[in-house]
Amino acid sequence: MSMELLKENIEYEQLLQEKTADTVVKEEYVIPDVQPDVRKILMLDAKPIIMNKQVMQNKVYVEGQIKCNVLYMANVEDTNEVYNVIYTKDFSNYIEVYGAQPDMNCSVECYVEHIECNIVNERKIAIEGILQLKSSIYKKYDFEVVKDIDYMDDIQLLKNPSSVDKVIGVVQGELIGKAHMQVSMDKPEIGKVLKCDVIPHKKDVRLLEGKVQIEAFAHISLLYKASGSRELCCLEDDVFINNEVELQGVDYFMNSSSEFNVEAIEYDIKEDDLGENRIVDVETLIRSETKVMYKAELDMIEDAYSPTKVLEMDKKNYELNIMLGQNTSEAIIKENIEVEDNNIRPMEIIMPAGKVCITDKRIVEDKVVIEGLLNVNILYKTDNEDRYVSTMKEDIPFTCSIDIPGAKIDMMCTAQVHLESIEASIEANTIAVKAIVSAYCKVNYTAHKEFLIGIVPVEDTVIKKKASITIYVVQEGDTLWKIAKKYYTTIDDLVKINDIENPDNISVGQKLIIPGRTVI
Numbered sequence: 001m002s003m004e005l006l007k008e009n010i011e012y013e014q015l016l017q018e019k020t021a022d023t024v025v026k027e028e029y030v031i032p033d034v035q036p037d038v039r040k041i042l043m044l045d046a047k048p049i050i051m052n053k054q055v056m057q058n059k060v061y062v063e064g065q066i067k068c069n070v071l072y073m074a075n076v077e078d079t080n081e082v083y084n085v086i087y088t089k090d091f092s093n094y095i096e097v098y099g100a101q102p103d104m105n106c107s108v109e110c111y112v113e114h115i116e117c118n119i120v121n122e123r124k125i126a127i128e129g130i131l132q133l134k135s136s137i138y139k140k141y142d143f144e145v146v147k148d149i150d151y152m153d154d155i156q157l158l159k160n161p162s163s164v165d166k167v168i169g170v171v172q173g174e175l176i177g178k179a180h181m182q183v184s185m186d187k188p189e190i191g192k193v194l195k196c197d198v199i200p201h202k203k204d205v206r207l208l209e210g211k212v213q214i215e216a217f218a219h220i221s222l223l224y225k226a227s228g229s230r231e232l233c234c235l236e237d238d239v240f241i242n243n244e245v246e247l248q249g250v251d252y253f254m255n256s257s258s259e260f261n262v263e264a265i266e267y268d269i270k271e272d273d274l275g276e277n278r279i280v281d282v283e284t285l286i287r288s289e290t291k292v293m294y295k296a297e298l299d300m301i302e303d304a305y306s307p308t309k310v311l312e313m314d315k316k317n318y319e320l321n322i323m324l325g326q327n328t329s330e331a332i333i334k335e336n337i338e339v340e341d342n343n344i345r346p347m348e349i350i351m352p353a354g355k356v357c358i359t360d361k362r363i364v365e366d367k368v369v370i371e372g373l374l375n376v377n378i379l380y381k382t383d384n385e386d387r388y389v390s391t392m393k394e395d396i397p398f399t400c401s402i403d404i405p406g407a408k409i410d411m412m413c414t415a416q417v418h419l420e421s422i423e424a425s426i427e428a429n430t431i432a433v434k435a436i437v438s439a440y441c442k443v444n445y446t447a448h449k450e451f452l453i454g455i456v457p458v459e460d461t462v463i464k465k466k467a468s469i470t471i472y473v474v475q476e477g478d479t480l481w482k483i484a485k486k487y488y489t490t491i492d493d494l495v496k497i498n499d500i501e502n503p504d505n506i507s508v509g510q511k512l513i514i515p516g517r518t519v520i
Contacts, residue, residue: 027126091131
């Protein structure tokens, strides 16, 4: 009697840990000789970018760069004007993750926890801050299980459906947004661009057969100083961006999660038909990273036996990572911020800017609650001739709930928040801020499951049957499978002999005829 085992290879990944590490940024910078002295710092825009990440033994090594754009007030010919200066600084750090191995996957995010710019003297400034690095480490599993048995006619198999979360792969895409922005005639022409921000929003990722379709909008805000005057103006545009990347094995019914990062922004000032600098071409590069996974339904062997041969089965218990669910939600944040300086009144909003980060997350019954901070920085015109522009900075806390049916407090979750849009307006002597924040969350839990990894007939062991029959009284917890296996018969024989209509429904106390009771 020969036997061939048909095996299934199971590959999946499990969230090992989420860990954070703080990186201190501290540097002094000299103002370039071609620019005037610093009188007052107006705004510091700091954008960190992860350049490289590497999983090592019990740690993750991260390299990045932070780009700091400093807007400051300078005194030029007895007139206050706004200038800017840009500095970049490389940083690196280790995130301690016990159990991390070089062959594991990881994702790394970087947030500005706190940063400020102070004047050392009229020609030197100091930038100090703390960046928070957050890394999620995923352990990879790969093992073979017995899926079916061939070439053994009388073997009896008990199969049950089992689902395993499989990762198809991670695919990266490049989305290039191009904007042709023109200054209207009611605004002054461009002298110098001081600041350019890009926010990816309205993101949509669709899975197709063998490919991932990525769509989004890039909201571009450009701040410039007028030519020949100190006036500040802002241009805005919303550009549609999309890309389609191939990924073998992906299909429409699968799940995905994506991250979007603005990697580069370039602009070019051009003259219009009248020879004035009223055209700006902006090009931005946004990188996307999409992880595709799905629940693989496997009809796995739970138990097996032969009425004529003793089988030796090898089973192993595995800890499986199971995704309960994922979902998204949006939170609308509204706040009226009072102007603390009584010597100025806000007259017009020039440009609002904001960033969001998560401060805490927790699972409650059937949902995930995310707490975060919206850091706003508003540049506005005032009624003070000497201080004709000013800024307002505020940290606004927010809470967002994401429904995940079945979520329990002892499960694990990963979450992300992104700024979709930000607006600011003047109400009385306050600045009203309205922002929309999108939140994503995925909830996982671990479960132990036993899989059959091997089965062999015991040589020289044959089951001998007696001709007599047995009357068996069904006990609590009995199934036809258990009874058939115990007496080395088959479910089909029990169903036929006892005229059973529903094999899944036998009652305690029911008497069954067992054909040819067996002994070894």
